Amino acid sequence: MSAWxxxxxxxxxxxxxxxxxxxxxxxxxxxxxxxxxDTRHGDFQCNGVLAAAKIAKLNPRALATELLAALETExxxxxxxxxxxxxxxxFINFRLTPAALAEWIHEYRDADAxxxxxxxxxxxxxxxxDYPSPNTAxxxxxxxxxxxxxxxxxxxxxxxxxxKLTRDNHIGDWGTNFGILILAIKRxxxxxxxxxxxxxxxxxxxxxxxxxxxxxxxxELDAARAELAKLQLGDTANxxxxxxxxxxxxxxxxxxxxQFGLKSxxxxxxxxYRDKVDQVYRELTECGLAEESDGALVVWHDxxxxxxxxxxxxxxxxxxxxxxxxxxxxxxxxxxxYRVEHMKAEEIVYVTDGRQQDHFQQLFITATKWFKAxxxxxxxxxxxxxxxxxxxxGKAIKTKSGDPVRLQSLIDEATAKAYEKVSxxxxxxxxxxxxxxxxxxxxxxxxxxxxxxxxxxxDYRFSWEKMLSFEGNTAPYLxxxxxxxxxxxRNAGLKVGQGEEGASAPETPxxxxxxxxxxxxxxxxxxxxxxxxxxxxxxxxxDLAGAYSSFYADNKVLVDEPAVKAxxxxxxxxxxxxxxxxxxxxxxxxxxxx
Ligand code: ARG
Numbered sequence: 001m002s003a004w005x006x007x008x009x010x011x012x013x014x015x016x017x018x019x020x021x022x023x024x025x026x027x028x029x030x031x032x033x034x035x036x037x038d039t040r041h042g043d044f045q046c047n048g049v050l051a052a053a054k055i056a057k058l059n060p061r062a063l064a065t066e067l068l069a070a071l072e073t074e075x076x077x078x079x080x081x082x083x084x085x086x087x088x089x090x091f092i093n094f095r096l097t098p099a100a101l102a103e104w105i106h107e108y109r110d111a112d113a114x115x116x117x118x119x120x121x122x123x124x125x126x127x128x129x130d131y132p133s134p135n136t137a138x139x140x141x142x143x144x145x146x147x148x149x150x151x152x153x154x155x156x157x158x159x160x161x162x163x164k165l166t167r168d169n170h171i172g173d174w175g176t177n178f179g180i181l182i183l184a185i186k187r188x189x190x191x192x193x194x195x196x197x198x199x200x201x202x203x204x205x206x207x208x209x210x211x212x213x214x215x216x217x218x219x220e221l222d223a224a225r226a227e228l229a230k231l232q233l234g235d236t237a238n239x240x241x242x243x244x245x246x247x248x249x250x251x252x253x254x255x256x257x258x259q260f261g262l263k264s265x266x267x268x269x270x271x272x273y274r275d276k277v278d279q280v281y282r283e284l285t286e287c288g289l290a291e292e293s294d295g296a297l298v299v300w301h302d303x304x305x306x307x308x309x310x311x312x313x314x315x316x317x318x319x320x321x322x323x324x325x326x327x328x329x330x331x332x333x334x335x336x337x338y339r340v341e342h343m344k345a346e347e348i349v350y351v352t353d354g355r356q357q358d359h360f361q362q363l364f365i366t367a368t369k370w371f372k373a374x375x376x377x378x379x380x381x382x383x384x385x386x387x388x389x390x391x392x393x394g395k396a397i398k399t400k401s402g403d404p405v406r407l408q409s410l411i412d413e414a415t416a417k418a419y420e421k422v423s424x425x426x427x428x429x430x431x432x433x434x435x436x437x438x439x440x441x442x443x444x445x446x447x448x449x450x451x452x453x454x455x456x457x458x459d460y461r462f463s464w465e466k467m468l469s470f471e472g473n474t475a476p477y478l479x480x481x482x483x484x485x486x487x488x489x490r491n492a493g494l495k496v497g498q499g500e501e502g503a504s505a506p507e508t509p510x511x512x513x514x515x516x517x518x519x520x521x522x523x524x525x526x527x528x529x530x531x532x533x534x535x536x537x538x539x540x541x542x543d544l545a546g547a548y549s550s551f552y553a554d555n556k557v558l559v560d561e562p563a564v565k566a567x568x569x570x571x572x573x574x575x576x577x578x579x580x581x582x583x584x585x586x587x588x589x590x591x592x593x594x
Contacts, residue, residue, distance in 0.1 A: 003104040004080065005117025006522035008033050008044050011094060014080070015046060018070050024056040024063055025049075035523065042084070042093035043516060049090045060090030068092055101515040102505035102567070105574055109497070111581040118525055119162030126344045127163040129155050131351035132262070135172030136249035136269070137181055137207060139200050140256050141404035142397050143353070146386045148260050149451045151351040152587045153534040154384055158349070160585055161529050166343050170335065171253075171269035173246050176325075177207065179228025182241050183220070184210030186227070192244040200252040203245060232274075232325065246271075259411055259444055261587060268338075276334040277326040284319065284333075287373035289366065295322040299366050307362055317362040329363065336367050340379055347380040349532065354385040354457065384532045387459035389451070397462060414443035417468055418476075422594060425470065429593065438594050442468075442476055445588040449475035452586055453538045473542040478583060481545040482590045485576040489569075492558055497573045503566035510551040511571060517547035518574050521582075534586060541582045548575045 004010040012033040019025040032048040049067060053060035064086045071077050077084060081100020087093050096104075108114055131151025134144055159165045184206040185192070193199055214221040231238040250267070257263070281297055284290035290299050297320035301307040307315055319330045339345040350360060360383040371378040391397040397405050419439035422429070429438070450467040453474075454460045470476045489496045506515045524540035527533075557568040580590040 003100065003107045005108065005114070005120075006526060007080075007082075007096065007104075007519065008035065008523055009526065010080070011044060011046075011082070014076060015048075015067070015071065019067060022063075022067055022070055024058055025052055025067065035520075036093065039516070041087060042095040043519075044094045045087075046092040046094070049092065053090060061086060064090040064092050096516070096519070098505040098507065098512065098515075101512065101519065102503070104519050105506075105515060105570055106503075109574070110577050111584075114521065114525075114578075114581065115160055115162075117522060118160055121161035121526065121529055122158060122163035125163050125346050126166075127158055127347045127349060128166045128168050128339045128343050128345040129158065129349045129351065130168050130170045131155070132257075133170040133172070133352070134249075134253060135175065136246050137177060137200075137203050138249075139204055140253065140407040142389055142407060142410060143404060144256075144407050145389065145410070145447060146353070146451055146456075147351050148257070148262060149448045149587065150384065150386055150456055150534065152260065152262050153452055153537075153585065154349065154351060154532050156585045156587065157525070157528055157532070157534065157537070161525065163347075165265075166339075166345075167263070167265045168339070168343075169264035169267040169269075171246075171250070171267060173249075173269035174271040174274060174331070176228060178231055178242055178245070179224040179226075180210040180214055181207050181245060182227040182231065182238055183224045184213070185241060187213075192241075192248055194244065194247040194251045197252075197255070199248040203248060256407055256411075259440070260448070261589070268335075270328075270331045273331045273334040273338065274326060276338060277320075277330040280330050280333045280337070281320055283374060284366075284370060287370065289369055289373065290319055296320060299362070301362070301365050304365060307365070315358065315362075317366055319366075328359065329366075332359075332363050333367060333370070336363075336379070336381070337376075340376065345379045347382065349382045349384055351384045351386075354387055357383065357385055360385075382532065384456070386456040390459055390461045392461060392463055394461060410447060411444060413464075414447050414468075415440045416443075417464055418442035418446065421468055421470070421476070426594065438591060441589060441591055442479065442594065445475035445479060445583075448587055449478070449538065452534045455535050456533055473538065475588060476594075478541055478545055478579065479588070479591055479594060481548065482576065482579040482583065483592070483594055485548065485572055485579065486592075488557055488572050489576075492569075494569070496576050498569075500566050500570040500573065502563055503570045504563040506567060506571070508555055510554040511567065514547045514551040514571050514575065517544050518571070518578060520544075521578055537582060537585060541579060544575065544578060544582075548572075548579075 012031055015031040015033065016029060019029040019031065020027050029052055030048050031046045033044055033046050036042045036045045049064040050060050053063045068084060068086055081097050081103065082094045083097055084092055084094045108117060129151065132144060132147035134140060155165060155167055181203065188206065190202070190206060210224065214224050227238060231242055281290070284299065290297050293316065296318050298316035298318050300309045300316050302309060305311060306313065307317070317329055318327060319333065321327055336348065339348055364381045367381065368378055389397060399405055419435060422434050422438050422442065446467040450460070467474060468476060470480055486496060506512045520540065524536055528536040551571065555568055557565065557572060559565050583590050
């Protein structure tokens, strides 16, 4: 039989199947298969018997023995490569045999094989992922790092696990700020040029001027409102200006996306839905979800205390503003419907800042009720939110003038610092390669990995020192480890993956520990996917690099004995491929040398 891609998951399924033939367990039995707490006793353990025995008032050890006997009668356990025994009050330990480890390593050779193994998780499900979705007319700043980096990693993970993905960049291109901006442009007679790298900065300055103007003079504020109203009614001149503003923004965003290797499938911003909100108002009103309140259209959720009309906070979901215009809420409702009808979305993933949790909670509840009332099938809706990036002092990262730091300056600084580091570490590398290939790659990777490395719902402190260090759980460390594994092959005059014929099963403690770590990839992937938290993958890669280092310290690879050399080369090849594929999943392109 072929090896299981994810032994823990398959073992769980197998135990559930067999448990139906054990009267005290039955079909509801949850085996609770977990990685073993102490690897000396096995790779996995089944803890579920204890709880089941308690309910059935049976001796847990006897019940565990009965279950194990049933598992062994089928003979499947052995065929699947497990040795097992009952331990303590009634746990069952499972250990993969060296032969089973060898088989897994033989069968799961590269990203394609892993992808095939992982594809069962999402099995062709249509998923729309909404990121990085910035607001137009403003330069990207430090706050835009996380939606780009987390969004891209989550997208790659989902795709790897078999999802049919649509990356939808839901830009904020239809706000009230356009009135002020158009006014300011007209007052100055400013000519917009999307190809100018300055253009977005100029727009930002114009907006500041316009904003000051309208604050100081009520007549100017009225003028700005009039420009906005004209735009909303489709006035030709204002529409043309608005299109230019969006084009300038998108061109500037694209320059940032390129540096992060980010590609969207569609960019359907808020403006795309401006003629689709009427249906939302109508349907929500017809099914009794929305009601008029002071001229606005709002949705209360009296079943959720926080969003009920009795709550002190008075936080209804406002879907149409007093002045009759649409807003973030109505647009997002229309967007869900569009994604279901036109993209066949079965799942929608939104990647934004944690401060939008209220919005998404209300959006999801409203959509659930609306879809139910109109007999539509609701897709799974998930908000992948993240915490804030803090400066080294624990406060928000700001420039001297108090503005948030521009994302491009962060990239430039990371690249400059990476250049210094690499030049110090490896001055023999050609200057040009250091400057144009290695430094930008490490710089962006460092920004990325620090962000992904901690649990996304936590705030984290930005530290150049830490993120660019070649030691510890960092991008430079992992990139360097990947280069080192490759060098084993280069030194032997082989390509990665060559020289494994006739490999024997892993034998030494270092080999076995590394082999087990390699197998752990599937579980790490599943963990990262379960809650869409890429840091599970970071932790795994860091552990894998550690297991490789221990293995390499104690096991000479290029020994004379062919079967030993072959099995060690196989372990090196798999480590190399997994480190590199894992980094790519995070959005980091490995280097040939550094
Ligand atoms: N443009 C929004 C912002 O910058 C994020 C949009 C997220 N997507 C959505 N469908 N609401 O905060």
